[in-house]
Each structure stands twice: as C-alpha cells, then as structure tokens.
Amino acid sequence: MLLPKFNFYEPKTQGEALSIMNEYGLKAKLIAGGTDLLANMKRKLLSPDALVGISEIEEFKNLEISDKTIKIGSCFTVSAIAESAVIEKKISALAVGARALGTPLIRNLATIGGNLGSARPAADIPPSLIAYNAKAVLKSVSGERTVLLDKFFKGPGFTEIQPNEILTEIIIDIPDGYYGAGYINLGIRKAQDCNIVNVASFVSLDEPNGVINSARIVMGCVGPTHLRANAAENILIGNKPSEKLFQEAAKIAESECKPIDDFRASAVYKKAMIRVLTKRTLDIAVKEASLK
C-alpha cells in the first residue's frame, strides 16, 4: 500500500498554519501524528492535495494548568497525557483512556487533537473528555470559537471543524468539590484493539457520601457519535449512590444506546456490555469522588 502523492507544508507558527488552511480549505488536511490520517490515505479513502503538518508548532503542544482549568494543546501527545501527573490527579479518566489507546509506539505519535479530529465512534479519548464537559477551541483567520465537545461530533469522521479551521486546544474546567470519573473500554484483547464498547461516567457529590448533584454518562461504539445516557443521568441526580441506583442507571443506559451488529460484535452483546460498563464506571467515579 503506497501513499498517494501530495504537497507537504510544515508551518512554524499558528498564523502561518491558519493562512495555509484558509487558502486550501477542503483540498488540504491537517496532519498531527498521522496515525489515523496516513492509514486512511494508504487505503485510498482520502487523497488530499496537501498535508499541513502542525506537530512542530510549539503553541499547540502546551499543557496549561491553573486552579480552575486545564488547557491541553491539540498536538499534546497521547503518551504525554498518559504520563502527566496533573492529569492523573485532576482528570484521571482521561489518563485511563490515553493509556488504553493503541500501543506505546502509536501513543508517542498520536495527539489529542487528532483523536478528536478523526471522530471515530470507538475512540478512547472523547468519552472521558465529554464526561468532564470539555470544550474545543477552533480558530481560523477570521477568529475563534469554542464548542462544547458534547456538540462537536457530527457523525463518523465528521466534526464541527470547518475546512479553514484548526482545533487549537481543549479546555477542561476543573469541577468544584467532590467529583470523580471512570473510564472503561472493552475489546477482544488487552491492547491495540478497536473497542467493542466504551463508557465514561462522571459524578459529583454535594459532600463525601452525599447525594449526586451532577452526572454525565458517555457511551461509545453504540451510535454514529458518542451518546449521552440522559435518562440514566437524570435518575442519579438528587440521589445517594447505591448499588441499586447504579444498577438501575446501567439498565436505563442500556436502553438508551443504539448499537448495530457488525463483525466485531452483535448489537445485543454491545447493549449488555453498556450496562456492565456503566455500572462499573459509576462505581469508579463515586469511589474517586468520595476520596476527594
């Protein structure tokens, strides 16, 4: 499998990158780690006229941490996420997702921006980010806008990003008080696997061992984009965590997902696993919240 021919640009600054994208639009593709894009190009699913390499632009590789927010540059690598002590401490479910992605070699190249940009329903990074209510910053020559990640994905391979835009960073507002999140992905083998289903759950409590005051459950691989289990979230809010409550929520989540049969697994199995993983991720989330 050979790559199709293309022109390659490697801008040094954000401004340069934005103006190239403005000029080329649909005819160019941004390339960060290339772990998704190049595979698709070799399969001849894509053959853009130009590739614009952004992984050397310093502004895109920053990790900015304050008391209130964490800002992750779009070219921050998945292995850097997996190894960051602050991410592990403040938004552990993201680190879990990062560690589950691919192999060490892939993680060293793969970026958070590329993972969101590729918009695969089975991806390991989005569920946790959505569970933490993260936002994406999109820039173009004419300005910038911020999009909630929950509203960012439009379908397999499609996102809010316009042809002249670049995803520059991800912003996570650190929740107040007693919060926690869990992420579990289920596949055939223990690594380098395309997930059969994955779930991230977030909860915050009004006090340790208190009632749940916010909850987000994000389900992967069971729809064209990640799905929220809204009804399951609703029954959690205002209640104290309990085995029974979580089992109930898990059962509702199962009814909210819309998987299809494919060569990886049947829809019936995926549904059943959404229930198991929802319950298990809620357990992790509450345990973490109580320890805060």
Next chain:
Amino acid sequence: MSNYDVINSNAPRVDTPAKAKGKAIFIDDMSMPDMLFGALLQSPIAHGKILNIDISAAKKLKGVKAVVTAKEAGLIPYGVSPARYDENVFCHDNVRYIGDEIAAVAAVDLETAIAAASLIKVDYQELPALLTIDDAMAEGAPVLHKKYPRNICAQVNQEFGNFEAGLKESDIIKTTTFKSKRQDAAFLEPQGCIANFDKLTENLTLYSSTQVPHYVQRILSMVLKLPIGKVRVIKPYLGAGFGIKAGTNTMEIVSCLLSMKTGKPVKMNYSREQVFMFGRARHQFVHTMTTGVKKDGTLMALKNECYLDGGAYTSFGIATVYYSGSLLGGPYKLPNMKYDGYRIYTNKPACGAQRGHGGVIARACWEQQLDMIAEELGMDPIELRLKNMMVTGDITCNDFNMSSLGMKECIEAVKDGSEWNKKKGKLPKGKGIGMACGFFVSGAGYPIYRSDTYHSTAVIKLTEDGGTALLYTASSEIGQGSDTTMAMIAAETLGIPLSDIRIESGDTDFGVDLGAYSSRQTLMTGHAVYDAAAHVKQQILEVLAEELNISADEIDIKKGIIIFKKSQPDFSKLRERYIKEHRGWTDNPSADDPLTFKEASRIAFLAKGIISANGKYKPHQLGGKFKGAAVGTSPAYGCSAQIVELTVDEQTGQITIDNMIDAHDCGFAINRVSVEGQMEGSLSMGLGEAMFEEVKFDSKGKIINADLAEYKIPTALDMPPVKAIIVESSEPNGPFGAKEVGEGAIMPTIPAILNAVYDAAGVRIFELPLTPERVYQAILDYKNKKAS
C-alpha cells in the same frame, strides 16, 4: 550438567548481533542495479470465467518493461504435492478466489507497476461464489476443479482396529462437535523475492523469503522449463514463516518469468493485505468425535470425522487432511481408531500448513472431550491421561513408533510446577485451571515428492590455517534458531568452540535440504551436520595418528585441544613445522602448550589438501503400508503437557490468562534457550488461535480484516508469564538424542485453555475463538438452562 562442551547449554544465537544491530539483510533491504519492480493483477471477484484479458493499455504506460499473462507463463500445473498439482501461474479459464492471479507487470518503479496492473482490463462472467463447505458440497453447485466432483479436493477414510467393536466394549460414549476458524500466521515479514536471470548464461537466481529453497528450486525448474542446475534459490534472513512459506508462492515464479523476459532483476513483495489474500495458513476445521471408554478409564475407541474448508487450491491440504486424523494415534494407547476426513474446495484463498499442521484442532476437540469423560468418570483429568499414556517403545494403532516418549515426565512436571492438586476444583469462582497433552512429528518421514533423495546434506570444510570450520547447509534459518543449532552440533562433534564455526545456510548451491517444515531440521539436518563433522574429525585424527605413529582411537579433540587418551606422544616435530610456517606470527604456541586443533588441522591440510567432508541423512524405512501411511510417520515424536490458569469475567465474558506452564520432551536440548523460545512462541500462537484469531469474509468472499489491527494476534499484554520446562528422553533416532520442539508445543495450548474455562465458569465451548461475546453467550445460555 552434561559432559558436553557446546551443546545442551544456553548459547547466544549466532545471528543475534546482526539482528540486534539492524544489520541482518532481509529481502526488503535488498536491491540490485537496474532492478525492476513487479506487481500482480489479482481477481476482484471470488468466482468467475475469464472472457477476455486486454493488456494493451498497461503495455503502453511509460516505464513498463513487461506484461505477462497465462499466455507467456504457460499452463504447467504445480502446487505443493505432486498428487495435487492444481495451480497455474496465472488463471486462464476461471478465477477462483479474490486474489487469484491473472497477470503481472514489471516496471521501473513500484508505483508504475501497480498503475499498469490496474490498467489491465479483464472481462468476467461471474459464477456463484461458494464460500462455505455447505455451499460447495450442495447438489448442483459449480465445480472449482473438473477432476474433483462435489468439490471434494481430498478424502481420507481409514480404520485401525475395529471402531464399532471397541465401542461395544465401552461403558461411556461421548460425542462432540468442534469448530475452529481460518487462521493467518501473521509473521512479521510479508513474502518477497528478487529474481535475477542472466540472459547470457541462462542462470537464474532467486532470492526469496522461503522456508524451502529446495522445493522452490524444483518448482521453478519444472514450471519455467529450466535445468535444475541453472536454478539457484537463496534465502536471506527471514521474518518467520510458520508453514505458510513452505510452498512456492506465485511471486516466486512470476518474478523469474519477468526477469527472463526483461533480462533484469525483478523484485516483488506482498503487502500485508496480499499476505492474507494468498492465505495458506491453518484451515477451518469442523470435527465430530465419538470416544468410547471403559469404567476404569481405559480408552477403547475413537471415531473422528472432519471437514476442512480448503479454499480454492490444494497447497499442503492433502497432507493436512491426513494429519487431522493421524495425529490422534498418540500419545494415548488407543486400540481402535476410525477417521473420515474431507477437504473441500471453496472460493477463498487456499489454506495450507501452519505450526502443528493438521493436528491442532483435532487435539483441541479431543482433549476437551477427554476432560468431559474424566468428569463423568469422576476421575481427575490428569489421572485419566496417565492411565492411558504411551511410553517409550509403544507403537500407535496407525504404526507410529514412539522410539522415545517422555509424556509421563511432562505431565508430572506441569502437575508439580502448577500445584495442580491444590488448585484443581478448588479455585474461587471465576478462576480456573486446565490441562492437556499432545505430540508431534520430528520431521516428515517422506519428502513431499516421491523420492529416494537425502532429506538433508551438509558440507564442512576447514580453512587452510585450520582455525575455522566452514559449515554449508541448504537448511533454512527462518528465525527459529536453526543456524545456531547446526553450528553447535558441528562444534561439539569436531571438538572446537562455537566461535570457530562459520555457518552459511539457505542456498540450494550448498546441497539438498528439504527445508524448515514439519519440525525436521534439528533431527535431520542435525544428523547430516553431525555426519560431516565426524568425518572431518576422523580425517584429522588419521593424519595425526600417522604422523605420531599411534592409533587414531587414542586421540580425541575437545575444546579445540588434541587429547591423547593414553600417554602423550612427542609432538614437538609437528609443532616445529607449524611454527616454521608461521614465522613472525605472534600467536604461535609455546613448547609446553597442549597440541591444538588448529595445529593439527594445518598438518592435515599439508598432508591431504583441503579437509572437507559431506554429511547426509535420510530416515530409515518407517511406518505402515496402508494408503496415507506416509503422513504422520516420522523418525521421532516430541510431546508436551500444559497447564493453564485463567480468570473469566462472567459479566463481560472476557478471559485473562494468568499463567501457563509447559513441559516439552524435545529428546535432548541442543540449545536450551532456543527450545524455551519455541515453547513460548507456540504457546503465544496457540493462545491467539484460542482467544482472538479469525480471518473474516464478507458475503462476496473478500477478507474484511486483512491487517494486523483487525486480525488480532496476542500482544505482550495478553501473554501471561510462561514457565517452560524441558524434558529430555534421549531419542535414539535423533542427533545427540534430539527431536522436535517447534510445533509439538502448540498442541495442548487450546484445549488446556478450554478446560480451564470450564473449571472457571462451568461452560464448555465448542467453537473458537473464545471472544468475550462467545464466552458471555455461553455463560448466559448455561445460566438460563440451569434456571429452567
């Protein structure tokens, strides 16, 4: 420890430095001046009639040097076994699977070659694609190969003893059906080759990533109509093969054809997708077995019926269909065995031989059934096996001679090593332990083509300074460590250090060796190397005896030093001569040093010229006389026992293998680390087949997971700690007592996992792989059944 100086140790492999430094040359690293690149046109449909092939546009493309079809290649049929030569270089009448080769192009670069191949226009009349055994055997289904009605490529019906009579004497009768999935061996290096035909001399050299230079040489000679003396096949370093590279692939012939047309070297490579499309790995098997045992556990009778989904051509399949019956003859005493095997042609890539050829799924089916029987008898599974176990000297009902068999020792080693008695039936819910046994041939007793040929030859030649022994063998180092093994055997036999051996292998100019398949090289090439080394040594001893006027029997060589068994003669004259020839050299021996091999072999050279010897080996008359007796017959059999511990997540069906312990009787370990490496590799391959691996097709016959992302072999994280225990039973037919380890070690892996799953979760699963969904479903069905 042993009395040996070189063998039976943990020797660093002779190819490690080159591989560790990235200096080992594989086909993909090679290039030649003026080299062209070849590309294939392969069928996009699974079954159809070729109406017309138009190559005009391809020929016109700039940079294209040759376009060939069946017209140029001719129609000489070939394959693996002459009993089933059912392939042509290119399709001329029908295409039979997605990937069947129709034409090829040579061009100045790969891009141009691929572009030109895509310009070849083929008109097809589509035929129904027969994608399953049922499709292919259905009344009125089209026939893939005219000679084989109902698409039965090969059929075996055998009975040893009397199955029905054995059943009548049985107290318990158990029947189960077991289904596996088509495999891909997923070796790291896709097949590739470079052909170089010299138009002036008409010599053809093919560099190829093959396990069998000798067989490839013969096929090239036959199909291209060249004298065998004009055809040379060289195997560079190989990124493994596992059996798939043990036949001739299309590129090997096509690159030669293109080189003959253009007079230039032509390189071809499969992409990973083409590796899958070419196939030739493990078949899909469906076994139905009925076993009868007495109340005391004595095995009385086995009936084994097997259907193999063969794909479009035979490849190794005729051997496979025999092996899937014959390899149940041992390692248990079984007086009555009936086998009915059917290999069916389908419109998919051909299947062939893969590690544990033909026996792996038969073993999985039966060893699970034996555990079910043990449970019904209220017997420990190990006890049942020990009760029926063969011992050294036993002969199976199908005439395999277990000239050494450390099966009992293997079982005891894994039993103790795993603390079986403490764990079996006593582990917490969700955790399980399981065991199984198996055995395998140590080299096919007969070549693939009928012949009286030697199976292996070797040449050893000393350098004129006597310092180094050069070992030439046509055997194939494919990553398994055979070069190191052969060098060790040569060093031990000659009595010199391993570092004084230089080995060259994998080249048909070095002699005849049938190659790396059926776990044959350690025993067979090992014999030839031993034979050559012993003759070289004898020549040196004889020269020394004459010079020193003593008997050759009184002299020996050890660690590069001449040993005088009785009294030491005065060898000062010899030494003087040696030193005189090396005036000014700084490493000459001093007066009271012992006489060295180096000095002795220099003296021998002065007496006789280059000291060299040929070694050779072929098995003695083996096995039974019945039809098919050749398949499974071997000079020796390796065997192993395994115990697996695992955890089943009952809510998700996910299995985690926690521990594996394997004891393998390899007769005698030439290189202990290589033996352990083969055991670990076998376990990993067995684990993959048990848990994850399956080549999947869409409804049109196209493979949908032809890559290593979706075809899932075990990762490092899936592999548990492995305890590998070497058992040595000293095989009388093996060099230094050695026999196989390369394939036998995979035999027990799958059933040991199946038996452990039952121990953990209470479910018997009769279909592979054990994906989370399949296990989950089995647990669900079991719970529902229990509830109702």
